[in-house]
Structures are given as C-alpha cells and as structure tokens.
Amino acid sequence: MRHLRVLCAIADTGSLHKAARQLGMSQPSLTTQLRRIENALGAELFARERTGCRPTPLGRSVLSRARPLVSQMATLVTETRAAAARADGPRLRVGSTASRALPGWLRRLRHRLPGTDLALHMDVSANALLRMVAAGQLDVAFVHEVEGCPLRVPDGLVRRVLVDREPQFISMARDHPAAAEPVVDLTDLAADRWMVDPTVDGEWDGLRRVLAEAGIDPPVLHADYHTAASLIVLGEAVAPCQPTSGPREDMAIRPLRDDPLAVRLLLHARPGTPIDELYTELASAYREAALRAAAYRQWLLRNGSPLLRAA
Known part of the structure; x- marks a missing residue:
C-alpha cells in the first residue's frame, strides 16, 4: 500500500520533489523507492522529463488500479480513527x-x-x-x-x-539600500535575486504575475523559505514574507508600495x-x-x- 501511495503522489503532483514534500520524505529516498518499484515490475512507470514526471502507458494502467485501493484504504483508516476518537473522547x-x-x-x-x-x-x-x-x-x-x-x-x-x-511584505538584508525606506518599490528590487518556494500553492504564479505587471524580470531561485532566510541575511536574495513575520536583527521586513502581493x-x-x-x-x-x-x-x-x- 505504501508503494501505491508513492505512485499516486508522483502522478498527482507531477514532480518527484513535490511528491516527496507531500509524503514527508526526502527526494533521494523517493527516487530510490520508485526505482525499486519499477525494477520489481520490470518496466518504467514514469517518464522523467525536464518539466517533471509523466506516467507511461503502463504507469497509467497501474494507477487506474492503484487509486481505488489507496482511496479505500484511506477511508478505512479514517473511519477507524474516527471510531477510536469517539470511544476515547x-x-x-x-x-x-x-x-x-x-x-x-x-x-x-x-x-x-x-x-x-x-x-x-x-x-x-x-x-x-x-x-x-x-x-x-x-x-x-x-x-x-x-x-x-x-x-x-x-x-x-x-x-x-x-x-x-493580507498584504505580503518583503524580507531583505538589514543593510539593503531599500531597507532605509519605510515602504519599498518593486523597481528598487529589480536587480535582486528573488527566492520563492514553488511547492506553496500559487506562490510562484502569483509572484511571476506581479513582477510582469511591474515590468521587471529579476533572477528567481526556487527554494524553501528556510533556505531563503540564510541567503537573505547575507544580501544574496530577497523574498516575499507574511506581514506578521517577527523582527530579526539581521533582516529587514518592509511593505511594498500599493501592496501588489496579497x-x-x-x-x-x-x-x-x-x-x-x-x-x-x-x-x-x-x-x-x-x-x-x-x-x-x-x-x-x-x-x-x-x-x-x-x-
């Protein structure tokens, strides 16, 4: 059943990276597990492409049988847990x-x-x-x-x-030139490298739209925001952040003029x-x-x- 869930996650997300995040495991571990499944079946189930993973004809056939089993098992687990919760409090x-x-x-x-x-x-x-x-x-x-x-x-x-x-603010190094102002213009960040986490639903599409509307095309690095923080404080990148983000001595958080990101x-x-x-x-x-x-x-x-x- 674990192997079937792996196949469904890869097919649903279209990406080994996103599937690994969804399953709570590392991408190398997921890649190794997929290779073992394919070796056991004697054929490739996914075509690895530059834009992601796409099921092969055999993969689609396996998925058509796997999905009902995974769904039924999820329902069984949910109903069992619900019954146990009712019994325990x-x-x-x-x-x-x-x-x-x-x-x-x-x-x-x-x-x-x-x-x-x-x-x-x-x-x-x-x-x-x-x-x-x-x-x-x-x-x-x-x-x-x-x-x-x-x-x-x-x-x-x-x-x-x-x-x-809710407006999205910008996090940058404390000594970034734009940090001297209480409100930052997008054009002030046109030369900066931007970081965005593509696994956050809509995050990359929303940022790309706002940057295009502002007429700027800065370099963009895809990474999780924990990685982003270490680069931001060094002045290597800027990134959107929640306005409730707490203060840090090594980082400046500023609103964007006219609040284009929300x-x-x-x-x-x-x-x-x-x-x-x-x-x-x-x-x-x-x-x-x-x-x-x-x-x-x-x-x-x-x-x-x-x-x-x-x-």
Missing part, C-alpha cells in the same frame, strides 16, 4: 499552512475545549490540506490563498474568511465542526500576532484596518 484534527497566528490559536483552543485531544498537521500545500478535510482526515484547515490563484476547494466544506486581503486567509471545516468557535479563537490569535509585528502594525494604522478597531 473528543478530538480535533487541525491542519494549517505556516502562520505566526498558529501557536496562539492552539493555545486558545486548548483553553476553550478542555479535554479535547488536539492533533496538528502542517503542510505547505493548502490544496493538500483541503483534500484531507474533505476525505475526513482533518476536521478543519487554516489556509492561505494567493491572490489570482484560487484554491481547488472540494465540495461540501464550510468556510469562513479570516482576512480578505493572500486571502481562510478557515475550512467539515460540516458539523464548530467552525464559529474555532474562527473566533483564530481571529483573536491572528490579531495578537498582527499587532506584535511592528511593520504590520504601522501598515494597519496607515490603512485604518478593522483589526485595530477590534483590538
């Missing part, structure tokens, strides 16, 4: 993309729902989290939707909008989940994180944000 399975509001949200949920077992699942892919909610593997998911790149939301989920348009913050849940209670605690946690970040707090003041009135 209340449980809330929370999914989330990265957010500075997450620790405060979990703290508030533990206080509001005493005795509830809180399970957390993190993923860079909002679409993957939404699929897990629809499949019954999660009860609720807090996700980011890049402006201009709508998420693929499965039918039947309940939704609340936390922030309709995301929408959404809470999705299965029907029957107490989404209004969860939303209330998430909104309080987000407000706390927003007001704690100095650059974002100033942006909220300039724009007369309702977050300040709520506070």
